[in-house]
Amino acid sequence: MPSTSEGGPVAVQAHRQGAVGSVHDSVRDREISVEQEHLDRVYRRLEEKIHEAEFLMQDAARRGQVGTPGALAERDAQVFRAGVHLNRLNNEFEDFLFGRIDLLTGKDGKKGPDGAYTAVEPAEGAVRPDSTADIAETLHIGRIGVLDQDYTPLVIDWRAPAAAPFYRSTPVDPGRVVRRRVIRSKGRQVLGVEDDLMRPELTAYLDGDELPVIGDGALMAALGQARSHTMRDIVASIQAEQDLVIRAPAASVTYVEGGPGTGKTAVALHRAAYLLYQDRRRYAGGILIVSPTPLLVAYTEGVLPSLGEEGQVAIRAIGSLVEGSEATLYDSPSVARAKGSSRMLRVLRKAARGALELNDPPARLRVVAFGRRLELEARELDGIRRSALGGTAPVNLLRPRARKLLLDALWEQSGAAGRHSDPELAAELRSSFDEDITSEDAFIAFLDAWWPELTPAAVLDAMADERRLGRWARRILNPGEVRKVARSLKREGRSVHDIALLDELQAVLGAPARPRRKRELDPLDQLTGLEELMPMREESQRERAERLAQERVEYAHVIVDEAQDLTPMQWRMVGRRGRHATWTVVGDPAQSSWSDPDEAAEARDEALGTRPRRRFELTVNYRNPAEIAELAGKVLALAMPGSVSPKAVRSTGVEPRFTVVEDTLGATVRDEAARLLERVEGTVGVVVAMQRREEARRWLAGLGDRVVALGSLEAKGLEYDATVVVSPAEIADESPAGLRVLYVALTRATQQLTVVSADRDEPDAAGVPDLLRD
Numbered sequence: 001m002p003s004t005s006e007g008g009p010v011a012v013q014a015h016r017q018g019a020v021g022s023v024h025d026s027v028r029d030r031e032i033s034v035e036q037e038h039l040d041r042v043y044r045r046l047e048e049k050i051h052e053a054e055f056l057m058q059d060a061a062r063r064g065q066v067g068t069p070g071a072l073a074e075r076d077a078q079v080f081r082a083g084v085h086l087n088r089l090n091n092e093f094e095d096f097l098f099g100r101i102d103l104l105t106g107k108d109g110k111k112g113p114d115g116a117y118t119a120v121e122p123a124e125g126a127v128r129p130d131s132t133a134d135i136a137e138t139l140h141i142g143r144i145g146v147l148d149q150d151y152t153p154l155v156i157d158w159r160a161p162a163a164a165p166f167y168r169s170t171p172v173d174p175g176r177v178v179r180r181r182v183i184r185s186k187g188r189q190v191l192g193v194e195d196d197l198m199r200p201e202l203t204a205y206l207d208g209d210e211l212p213v214i215g216d217g218a219l220m221a222a223l224g225q226a227r228s229h230t231m232r233d234i235v236a237s238i239q240a241e242q243d244l245v246i247r248a249p250a251a252s253v254t255y256v257e258g259g260p261g262t263g264k265t266a267v268a269l270h271r272a273a274y275l276l277y278q279d280r281r282r283y284a285g286g287i288l289i290v291s292p293t294p295l296l297v298a299y300t301e302g303v304l305p306s307l308g309e310e311g312q313v314a315i316r317a318i319g320s321l322v323e324g325s326e327a328t329l330y331d332s333p334s335v336a337r338a339k340g341s342s343r344m345l346r347v348l349r350k351a352a353r354g355a356l357e358l359n360d361p362p363a364r365l366r367v368v369a370f371g372r373r374l375e376l377e378a379r380e381l382d383g384i385r386r387s388a389l390g391g392t393a394p395v396n397l398l399r400p401r402a403r404k405l406l407l408d409a410l411w412e413q414s415g416a417a418g419r420h421s422d423p424e425l426a427a428e429l430r431s432s433f434d435e436d437i438t439s440e441d442a443f444i445a446f447l448d449a450w451w452p453e454l455t456p457a458a459v460l461d462a463m464a465d466e467r468r469l470g471r472w473a474r475r476i477l478n479p480g481e482v483r484k485v486a487r488s489l490k491r492e493g494r495s496v497h498d499i500a501l502l503d504e505l506q507a508v509l510g511a512p513a514r515p516r517r518k519r520e521l522d523p524l525d526q527l528t529g530l531e532e533l534m535p536m537r538e539e540s541q542r543e544r545a546e547r548l549a550q551e552r553v554e555y556a557h558v559i560v561d562e563a564q565d566l567t568p569m570q571w572r573m574v575g576r577r578g579r580h581a582t583w584t585v586v587g588d589p590a591q592s593s594w595s596d597p598d599e600a601a602e603a604r605d606e607a608l609g610t611r612p613r614r615r616f617e618l619t620v621n622y623r624n625p626a627e628i629a630e631l632a633g634k635v636l637a638l639a640m641p642g643s644v645s646p647k648a649v650r651s652t653g654v655e656p657r658f659t660v661v662e663d664t665l666g667a668t669v670r671d672e673a674a675r676l677l678e679r680v681e682g683t684v685g686v687v688v689a690m691q692r693r694e695e696a697r698r699w700l701a702g703l704g705d706r707v708v709a710l711g712s713l714e715a716k717g718l719e720y721d722a723t724v725v726v727s728p729a730e731i732a733d734e735s736p737a738g739l740r741v742l743y744v745a746l747t748r749a750t751q752q753l754t755v756v757s758a759d760r761d762e763p764d765a766a767g768v769p770d771l772l773r774d
């Protein structure tokens with residue numbers, strides 16, 4: 001039986017056990033059958049709704065054959081509405097009822113739109129002087145809301161205000177809630193119930209019988225479960241401090257800090273679902289979640305669909321934010337530092353201007369106009385280029401200006417300027433002069449070569465030349481940095497940090513004017529009259545998503561996960577996607593792998609602008625047992641002296657295991673991974689220094705797909721039943737932020753942790769490496 005630490009959401013357990021004691025199985029069975037009855041009723045109602053939707057579809061189709069314009073418009077609207085209904089009902093048919101709250105009478109007798117009473121606090125006299133009370137209202141909570149024929153709520157949507165007490169109520173501040181129940185079901189069958197008592201001091205009655213309490217609480221049941229390679233939603237056991245973040249108003253910036261395992265990623269995902277529920281018109285297709293790695297994207301991708309939100313939120317790895325890019329390569333720490341630094345902005349601006357001269361531009365311009373040969377020499381051309389480039393306007397967009405300056409210089413040379421005193425005639429003459437020249441092939445060819453249209457990729461490729469980069473980065477990067485950055489750009493494929501540079505270059509260069517693409521045929525376009533009847537269809541979600549992508553992807557809400565890791569250049573890239581957005585930013589400074597947090601904070605503040613921030617802190621570690629959290633705390637003390645570890649919510653009694661390499665590192669790691677595979681049901685992660693990634697994959701070959709090898713930076717945000725952390729010293733020495741990266745590695749396990757030490761770790765007799773000793 002797991003023990004629990006004190007305070008916060010955990011306190012529920014302590015209260016409950018003291019108050020209730022053991023419960024006989026027959027009571028459990030009876031309670032399961034009570035919930036089964038309710039679920040049966042819900043399904044009957046859902047079936048009725050599905051039949052209704054089907055009938056509407058058929059009826060609408062029949063009406064379509066009648067053919068008057070009014071009937072057609074009505075049919076279209078009905079088909080659309082019924083289709084949406086059917087889809088929702090069918091999609092969310094599985095496991096959508098998961099919670100129940102039993103409430104005291106409220107202060108006022110008002111009902112909200114979901115059919116539930118709105119009061120949060122109990123009415124005076126709801127609790128009798130002898131500490132007994134009657135349950136006045138029972139609400140079931142699920143993934144969508146379902147009303148009975150008479151509009152009484154059978155299920156309340158988890159995001160509706162009436163569902164908030166299910167998450168917010170605690171024994172310290174219970175409100176009207178007496179008992180909170182989590183219902184486990186699969187399809188149409190209720191499998192179990194887990195209860196928490198919010199007012200253990202009360203004897204409460206429901207329909208005359210004493211309220212029974214079953215199980216050890218849903219949170220503990222959820223935390224003890226084996227992990228798979230995909231994250232589960234936490235909708236049934238969101239804790240009060242997490243709920244405050246999820247339901248925080250969308251205005252400005254919601255800023256959340258919390259240590260490892262405090263549910264930041266889970267909370268961010270549930271917040272996206274909540275915002276969609278609150279204001280679907282505003283947010284559908286317009287929420288971006290920025291994640292540090294493609295691995296974390298894949299791990300979290302299933303959560304929103306399980307909350308009924310399929311395809312509405314773009315979850316993108318930071319290396320895939322630019323359309324068409326999917327970078328997974330990592331630069332060495334020193335190259336990453338240079339590329340991520342805001343100094344790079346100045347280098348890119350110079351590169352974008354310098355790149356105009358990449359392909360030996362012509363040294364002179366010769367044209368014939370009004371029967372005269374006109375010529376501009378290299379010196380004049382340089383002067384024109386310099387004056388066209390003044391200021392910070394995007395280089396590609398300056399081409400028309402440069403063209404105009406060339407024409408001015410040629411006009412001057414032609415001597416035609418003084419020919420007419422009448423301004424109208426003079427203007428006409430000038431315009432025919434310009435036309436003459438600009439239609440000449442020689443001029444067009446000159447302009448293309450002298451002011452070529454630049455692409456971000458071409459400029460970045462040009463920076464791979466060390467001499468050239470040295471020129472562009474003079475007095476900005478030091479010669480060592482220039483050498484390393486140039487070398488890294490020569491390699492095949494882009495790194496994660498290159499993507500932010502490409503995005504910046506896109507802004508510095510400006511998009512060349514592109515011919516508009518013809519819109520693809522949208523099948524819903526054929527439903528005439530739909531726009532008027534369904535204002536939400538003004539723009540379909542696909543159209544909106546496409547439009548946003550074409551307009552350089554601006555979003556209505558941007559959620560940044562693992563925000564502590566964004567470099568200044570990455571903040572600029574993300575900032576461009578949310579210039580008018582509201583934001584949710586979640587992170588943990590203690591897990592930052594960026595070597596200069598102050599510089600990153602400055603860039604973050606610039607991206608978020610002056611919008612006011614609402615700060616939240618998450619304080620409870622739901623992932624690691626206390627034994628693992630305590631060990632990780634030793635590294636935290638070295639990495640960020642004085643910072644406080646989040647409180648672990650449970651303990652397993654299994655201490656971390658320490659081993660020292662015996663034969664070869666590979667054989668030891670493989671043995672330890674195999675050992676853990678036998679001890680846990682779910683996944684095992686082996687975390688190594690980045691340079692050992694490939695090697696470690698070979699060590700584990702043949703052990704099956706429950707085990708994976710990860711570089712330390714790839715472990716961000718992920719979790720496993722058990723982990724093997726290989727050579728803490730090697731991970732810590734890999735970069736200036738190495739100790740914080742090691743802290744991340746040590747906090748990935750939900751049950752067991754093994755640390756393998758090599759020579760460099762200086763293990764003591766018990767195998768404990770130097771870095772993890774007291």
Ligand SMILES: Nc1ncnc2c1ncn2[C@@H]1O[C@H](COP(=O)(O)OP(=O)(O)OP(=O)(O)O)[C@@H](O)[C@H]1O
Pocket residue numbers: 219222223232233234237238239242258259260261262263264265266267588591622623716717718719747
């Ligand atoms: N209220 C909850 N009920 C059940 N499980 C929870 C709850 N909150 C968090 N968890 C679980 O705890 C684990 C850690 O959550 P999550 O990955 O969101 O934490 P995090 O703060 O993002 O961690 P890190 O900073 O280490 O990436 C996950 O398995 C998550 O499902």
